[in-house]
Amino acid sequence: MQALSIWPLKFGLLVGSRLEFELNCSCFVVSPKTRKRHCFVEQSCFGSISSLILVSSDRKVEGLAINPTSKVLFLCEPKRRLLGSSVGVGWATEQRELGEEVSREDSSSVTALDFDHSESQAVSGGKETKSRVNVRELAYSLRAAKTADDVDVVLKEKGELPLQVYCAMIRGFGKDKRLKPAMAVVDWLKRKKSESGGLIGPNLFIYNSLLGAMKESSGFGEAEKILSDMEEEGIVPNIVTYNTLMVIYMEEEEFHKALGILDLVKEKGFEPSPVTYSTALLVYRRMEDGMGALEFFVELREKYLKKEIGNDADYDWEFEFVKLENFIGRICYQVMRRWLVENENLTTKVLKLLNAMDNAGLKPSREEHERLIWACTREEHYIVGKELYKRIREKFPEISLSVCNHLIWLMGKAKKWWAALEIYEDLLDEGPEPNNMSYELVVSHFNILLSAASRRGIWRWGVRLLNKMEDKGLKPQSRHWNAVLVACSKASETAAAIQIFKGMVENGEKPTIISYGALLSALEKGKLYDEAFRVWNHMIKVGIEPNLYAYTIMASVLTGQKKFNLLDTLLKEMTSKGIEPSVVTYNAIISSCARNELSGVAYEWFHRMRGENIEPNEITYEMLIEALANDAKPRLAYELHLKAQNDGLKLSSKPYDAVVRSAESYGAIIDLNLLGPRPDKEKRA
Template sequence: MRVLACPCATLWAATHTKPSAATTTLVSSTASTAQVLSLQCGQPAPPDICDHHHYSRGFSLPRVLELGHLDRDDPAEKELDLPAYRNLIQRSSDAKSALKLYWRARQQFLGVESTGIPPDGSDRELAPPPPGDRLAETWNSIEEMGVAVLELCLAALASGLAGGENRYVLEKLFLKMQYARLPISKFQCRRLLLQCGGAANDHVLLRALYAFMRRRRMLTTALCNHSIQALGEHGKWWAALEIFETMAEAGCPPNDLTRKLIREQFSFLLRAAKRKKNSWRWSLMLLGKMEDKGLEPGKEAWDVAMVACARAGRSKETLELFARMIRAGHAPDARSFGSLLSSIEKGRLVSIRDMELVLESMRRSGVRPIESIYTTLIAAHGKAGGGAAAAIPRIVEEMQSQGVAMGLASYNAIITVCARGGDAAGAVEWMRRLEAAGIEPNSITYNKLVEALAAGNRWREAMAAYVAMVESDRLEPSPWAYDALARVCRANSIPIDHRVVGWRPRQLIQHRLEEEEIHQEP
């Protein structure tokens, strides 16, 4: 049998005597390296300080030596040395080390091999044996040590929450506290739970606390409301909804504040759904989920869902939501009518007649129009083609009669219609009116102006407007404006100086988003 020598034991044996090569000894497979060398040398075996498997993971050699447990095979060393454990725990300032010491003492009393506290805090029930008088006194001493360790761990959690420590480290410590059977009370859990919510990653520890308290029936409606609010503030909306769904099972009936908070979480989800693909489907699904949970969607929830459907050009779904909102007892306002108009304008076939019907219904309802409604109407006339030039002055006149001031969105919509129809003179005139009104143009204004000037074969003015964008720090040219300028320059045999104009922009996604934002959200 070939034995690999341990460096520590080999060095100890070498200092005593030189082993004889002729000596052969039959050694069992469980013998240590130091014991093999001692048999060969005829010397007593040194302490097997390299057998780390005798001790739990995470224990350093000095700490194990101080406990006096050098050899588990020695019956004299199987006694539980409570004073040594207590002394180490009192001197320890680290919650993790103290927790390991308490776990080791508890396992040694129960007669269970200690392999360290699992990192996942798995819940395994280990009940103490039926104690006699002496065993009961020892067990009480271990429980007293557990109370001291618990205070140290709770202080570490509280200071970690206040000091910005990694929340995943705090969660791991709390899970190990559960596994070690520390007597965590309802008051202590409540205090920790209420402290969560100030930082972005507090939800990590909060969810572990909530799960622990739920299993032990420690929750109250107020604590559930705090958890829902804290999770919602940091964007964990689905986790907040999960708490709401399990409140009844946990014996905490929802109250009015709970329903208000959950409606807010649904509103956040509906607004976040706008950034998702097929956001209108998400919106309809969330509205249905609210109704399934017995939560009546508020006016804002209906409006957000209608805006999502309107952005996708789903006029049928927008109209259905509009009717459901009215049946639910919510009176439509300018935003609701604006969503209907926007869904028609973004549809495949723009129907000016349908839009006029919506406007007439809005007037009969006594709803005062807002700028986005007229902006949508202007854009619809531009998409419809003929009659846009005659419709724009009429729409502007109606805005003035209704007391609705024209903003940047209205001017951008008009200049966009001019660019679509190749009306360079109209675009220049509305640009002049915008500047006279004291409104500062943005990138959309200049890009559409360049396209309109290029469509009217006014290459000098188009070049000047494009160069103004290039030289400005706040304006950004679009690829479509560059293409329009390149076409008009090529048609007039004018070379493009790339040192002045630059190369074709590549920010396609950003400009596509800007194109969608020409009109204000209804």
């Protein structure tokens, strides 16, 4: 707690670390508008109970001065009531959170003060007597007080003290979250009022200080009692009282009650101050009602333009309204940010509030736009991020690269990869220049897109993506080429696979086993068996070890060429290298036999597979049954179908139809009841 000396003045506060009055010295008063020095004193009054200096610009009083060695600053705002400044000085305090926009013009507290109390003789020029009150020490001695009796023990020997001392101590207790000693001091003052016949007692400033202390210490339960005490004492609340009460109701989350203070203020004949309106806006902020706050401000602005409000000469309303406009902008921004971090999807409300701000003529800064983009982290937020990005590009000359990277990531998370690519293109065309993070994010999106193309066999899409990467200066890596190769292989696009493989080599990317496997598969499906052999031999030559997939493709190639001796050799080579043929390997052989109308050979490999303790699956049975049925062997196909059913396998309708059709064509007798009902779907469940 910093020790200060404070004197309340008509247009502000005289504040200093040391305040002494002597004769024949100059008094300096600083005005925030003119910042000129004045030496005008209207009235000086020093009593045993309180001391006031009233300053104006039209009267000069000689003989009263301030010690020039003291560091004194008087902040004066012309045409403002006592304690009516919208910029808190001395007793005013600022709120660090969003509420700091709400001026503490209504505050009348200082923490611990070093107060100099001068008797009237020092003014009149008579014999000067001084008594110094250390408010910090005094407040410290009362910190544990709970009742008026506890206060009396400390203060009964202190004599009469200025009421400013009590205000300062009460405010200080509030700052220290000690509401009980603050209330005890007020109770003691009420007792002293009855004992002194009204010479000393709580006044409006004391009660306002107590309400302020209650607000600071979050002890809101006694607010109604304090208002009742004021009424009993015959003290009429002022606008400061109502402003403080509004904040207290807001902190109690009695939002409708807080907003109702506005009507009460008008009912009592007071004109709401800028702080009143700021506090009302803050209530809407606490309610997270951005639309309500905006509508309140728009209505307020209309009244101001029509001169229905703002006629009070005590305030510079033009300046205050600029502050209110800035404040509503910050409130809308914070409410939207809160909406974006809620678990509930409130993107529609955010977009509506943005449009409402446009209609109201509010223009959030680029920084506020960007901070809202940072709050967009979920998939459904992409639409808000995209809208904010569009606004920044249209209204501001620059945008942060980190924000663009965040948007690229967000669009990818929402599976809006093309939108992410558009942002990257804007970076290339309009700036700022993309960095490694931008590159990696876009490439990761291409990975996802190419992987999807690979899984679905959408080879043309994959080729487009590769071309797009090259157009934008993104060098495709092996995994990108491989994804397109696999897509071509799945689509049986042999020529496209060959071109992609060549392009990969020409771009300096070394083919991997995946590259060779996809190319071998495409060649096998195109029945380009000789080319497949050349690719296989080249792969071995460059030192790439074949895996199970590559061996399986070559087994299918040798089967297609009917080189079964080489096929046996290949299977032995696999085993010698620790790669055991799987059900997929045998399925590839049986499938190749079926395509080349070698159903008998396929049936032999079926038995060989079972001899190797490899259980056939649905694909094995379906391919073999269709091959036997199409090769005029309906009875054998029928028996295999029954066996598959007995083994618990669920076949599709294709082998069922093939057995029935073959039996009808070749006059075989089969029991359809044993086959059961025809499967409904072409694909297996």
